[in-house]
Amino acid sequence: MTQSAPSKGKLAIIFSVIKKSLRGEELDYTTGSIRMSVILLAIPMMLEMMMESVFALVDLYFVGHLKESSFAIQTVGLTESVLTIIYSLAIGISMAATAVVARRVGEKDPKAAGKAAMQAILVASCINFVITIFGVYFGTDILLLMGASPEAAAHGTPFIRIMMGSSIIITLLFLINGIFRGAGNAAIAMKSLWIANISNIILCPIFINGLGPVPAFGLTGAAIATTIGRSIGVAYQLYHLFNGKGLLKITLAYLKPNTELIRSIVKIASPAVLQFVIASCSWIFLAQLVATTGGDHGSAGYQTAMRLMMFFLLPAWGMSNAAATLVGQNLGAKEIQRAEDSVLKTAKYNVIYMGIVMLISLLGAEILVAFFTNDAQVQAYAIRAVRIIALGYVFYGIGMVMINAFNGAGDTWTPTKVNLVGFWFFQIPLAYFLAKALKMGPEGVFIAIPVAETAITIASFILFKRGKWKEVKV
Template sequence: MLFNKFVLLTRKIKTTNFKSLWADVKESITGSERDFTTTSLGKAIFLLSVPMILEMAMESVFAVVDIFFVSRLGADAIATVGITESTMTIVYAIGIGLSTATTALVARRVGEKKAGKAGNAAFQAIVVGVAFSIILAIPGFIYAKEFLRLMGASNEMTSEGYFYPMIMFGSNVVIMLLFIINAVFRSSGDAAISMRVLWMANIINLILDPVLIFGIGPFPEMGIKGAAVATTIGRGLAVCYQFYLLFKGNGRIHLDINNLSIRFNIIVKLLKLSIGGIFQYLIATSSWIILVRLVAELGADVLAGYTIAIRIIIFALLPSWGLSNAAATLVGQNLGAKRPNRAEKSVWITGIANIIMMSVIGIFILLMPGKLIQLFIEAPAVVESGITTLQWLGAGLLFYAFGMVVVQGFNGSGDTLTPTKINLVCFWAIEIPLAYLLAMNLEMGITGICMSIIISESLLTVIGVIVFRQGKWKLRKV
């Protein structure tokens, strides 16, 4: 009798827990109206991180989809995309840097319960983003061929593939706005909106990629140029949707006639915050460009394999960025609400969750690196390079996971300078010289480059945790 009651009670608890979990998942995806500075921390992290992880998961699909279809065009096409993407990271760096500043400002104003000022900060971020994108678009569009030659591309790659960087740089405004406006939604607590926007962009790209690359149906066969056009159309339509949502007024952030005025004092504050964020990512991405240049010296096949493997690693890491963005939002909002200890606790809890998630993904990658590379290409030399890269970088996912959360914790507080200094040491003073030493001087090739990445990223995590524990970021005024 007692046993039967116990069984019934257990079933009831399981049913209740499942219903509660499903209700939380549904709330996180459809959008939550909760105040994340007072909601229980575990639930706040869950409600913010689920749509952010799904958002980044779709972005990771986008990263793999492009290279999947482009790989059908051969190693030269893959290498062209790899070279372009390595330098496009400058655009991403500025976009992410501005997004970091936007997150700090908007989250702090939301935590202070000043929705109007949060909206005005969002508009200033959009204005600054458009200005930067114009500055980058003009030389990128005009000097696309010269850029490919500078990065070590062959004459054949340059003559056939220059349209790809021309289009990507020329239309970088859609990348910039997509980053910045989604940061506005996320930092205000509307993470579900950011998720829907990115899903829209990537689903459109998923449909258009094969159609424009291979000329399916009435569409012309555009080759590698079609990949750039598909990406631009997908992101461009998503940006239009973002503006519709901002002016529609149903979210936490609303733009109206009162917000559409340029406030130079806010722009100055935004730029000051952005400088640290931009240089933080420029340091990281410039080291990435130099690494690609070193890999290019090892041959097109090695570069192609490295490019495919990096896309897979990006696929694995982007959901981790989702959790990291949740930490940044919670840090900013809780500091605005004068709850610094809760802000710090949110970073530790999110970091542990990220380690667990990335450990599972890392094991999966290490179990089948060859099969993953062969999804894209069968050429033995390319596959060999890709496997080596995956094995080394997959083993480092555990370290990247916690480091990403700690860095976003600094950024969410408005302390963008500390991660910049750490990046300067780990990437420029250690990663680049070490990569050259191991790959070129000691002739370890792609293995040496991968080893330098693991060592520098691990050191970044260790230094970041030590400095974060000191707590000076809690005193940052935004």
């Protein structure tokens, strides 16, 4: 009995911390325990990103059981690869919003934080108007450009048009969550994605397979369900953004264009968007390289592996988002050393998580892949990809934290330059050389991914320790 009492006490503390992190309280992260600050932010942020990854996995699961599953899986995968450009835009602007909002919150100026948030939404809405028109009109051409066969492209055109047409919804889901994270309220961000995903899980089988008066839309139904689910999540975000109960007191009047604020946001967001576009375009190139060297089965296998990778990596990205919030708020409060210590503590926890994920991927690749496809040829490619890519997971975990530390400080140019060199001058040439020159095909692409990510992480860590990010003004 005497030995179990301390254990029960520790268990009670753990549950208390988890409950506190999920409750959505807005706390001062510029004082107190750094470890507690990381944990309180990281738990809801990890759950938030885990839910973001579920969108693609749910779609992949249901369409993978359709009659023409190879076409469906390829379409979902290739569309997701194209959507990463929209994700890049959304993440880039949300990074700017998080950095500015966190800095103003750290300076104890919530009104200025609210104004910055609304100007970020205004900028994002204008940009996405153009993307929507382009994506809907050129849907088929985009799939063909990505390496899909004419038959697969024709089959997937309605899907990609709906997904590209909903770009503003995708962007707002990321952006508003970035605003909440900057304010230190990661729980609202998490809950919005839970609501969106639960809606998607319920609606996917209904719109794909049909139910009652709802006809079976097949692959197109997945896009309809996902768009409606995300829209419900955005509605939840907007309610909490405007209800006046949180730290940020926001009104529609803040949507009036403010040249100075827009310039400040664009200054941070532009390299941040470019940073993720560079990474996303490299993934698109790799997907196209796999499609041309491995055919439809190789492409479907690669897309399955990538969806699994994103499912595991997004929670790690969520944890690394804690570093962005802590860096931004502590720099605003002039707590420079605390900002650096927060990053290193977050990196430590991410390494532990990614180490566990690496073991799961190496030992359970067959089980993970079998859940999404019954095609033996697709499985063979996917299993090999999952295991090779997993070898770099620990480095991925560290690299994510470094990138978010820079972004949280408003130093979005440093990770942009690292990505440009790492992806375009190293990863892509290496993948092309291995796949084409050495005739390794898709496996050459798989190998290039962890090698490049490891190099990017090492470079990011060296630049972080140099400390120039501490001097950036936002």
